[in-house]
Amino acid sequence: MKSIYSISVAAVFSSLVLSAAAVENYSLWPRRPDELEQARRLMQEQKGGEAVLLLQPFLTDRGIAGREARQICGRVNVPRYLSRMHPGARVYTVRKGDNIARIAAREKCPQDVLMMLNGIVEPSALRVGQKLVLVPMNLRVEIYPLQREISVWDGNTLVADYPITGVDDIPRARQKTQKTKVSAREGYLGGHVVLSRAPQFPSSERSIILANGMSLVGGANSKGNILIYMEQKDLNELAMMLDCGNEVTVYYPGT
Numbered sequence: 001m002k003s004i005y006s007i008s009v010a011a012v013f014s015s016l017v018l019s020a021a022a023v024e025n026y027s028l029w030p031r032r033p034d035e036l037e038q039a040r041r042l043m044q045e046q047k048g049g050e051a052v053l054l055l056q057p058f059l060t061d062r063g064i065a066g067r068e069a070r071q072i073c074g075r076v077n078v079p080r081y082l083s084r085m086h087p088g089a090r091v092y093t094v095r096k097g098d099n100i101a102r103i104a105a106r107e108k109c110p111q112d113v114l115m116m117l118n119g120i121v122e123p124s125a126l127r128v129g130q131k132l133v134l135v136p137m138n139l140r141v142e143i144y145p146l147q148r149e150i151s152v153w154d155g156n157t158l159v160a161d162y163p164i165t166g167v168d169d170i171p172r173a174r175q176k177t178q179k180t181k182v183s184a185r186e187g188y189l190g191g192h193v194v195l196s197r198a199p200q201f202p203s204s205e206r207s208i209i210l211a212n213g214m215s216l217v218g219g220a221n222s223k224g225n226i227l228i229y230m231e232q233k234d235l236n237e238l239a240m241m242l243d244c245g246n247e248v249t250v251y252y253p254g255t
Helices: 004-024 034-044 048-058 064-081 100-107 111-117 232-241
Strands: 090-093 131-134 139-144 149-154 157-163 178-189 192-194 205-210 214-217 226-229 247-250
Touching: 034 048, 034 064, 048 064, 064 149, 064 157, 100 111, 100 131, 111 131, 111 232, 149 232, 157 232, 205 232, 214 232
Parallel strands: 139 247, 214 226
Antiparallel strands: 090 131, 139 149, 149 157, 178 192, 178 205, 178 247, 205 214
């Protein structure tokens, strides 16, 4: 009969052998692409454009490397999209009969972005002949509930990437890839609803309501059958770039 001591020694030895084999077999571990470290160094050197170009092949990867690449690119692209320095920015001259909503819809520049770029607080205070800077956008949103991630794209350009902090229980029958649209954007200030045309709207806490019954919320302000939670600062930024009618796709792998 083997002693307990000999059995324990054998077990420990076997465990050490297996651990060593696992360490040597690097294929068991995901390899972190060198491009990610290079991109971080470029960011530290204030070379964001070069970092974005370097990470392009990883942007559609749904793994850890892809998420990190999207986060890095978002830190470069969001400030550019919300700035007069955007390469697509142009000047618009206000005509008779114009208002902020009409200009935003016709020129495909989100209303909140148009107001921010031009320091407009009161939407009705436009003057004929006034020069406005605008940035045309054609944004679409991709929501990945299982991966806890939301990506914003302008054509093939990744604009932003946001983490999802929580998701309501979604019935399995509804866990399938589906296309929908932004149906409303709501603002809340001190627990009260603020209309989008009100002067207080830019400083309100936002929520985004989708046509399929889902809503993107920051926590306290909730409306919809299924709630997807985000950090409020991320949600405010996302809501600024979107208008009613923007395309949204909710993705579930394999469906």
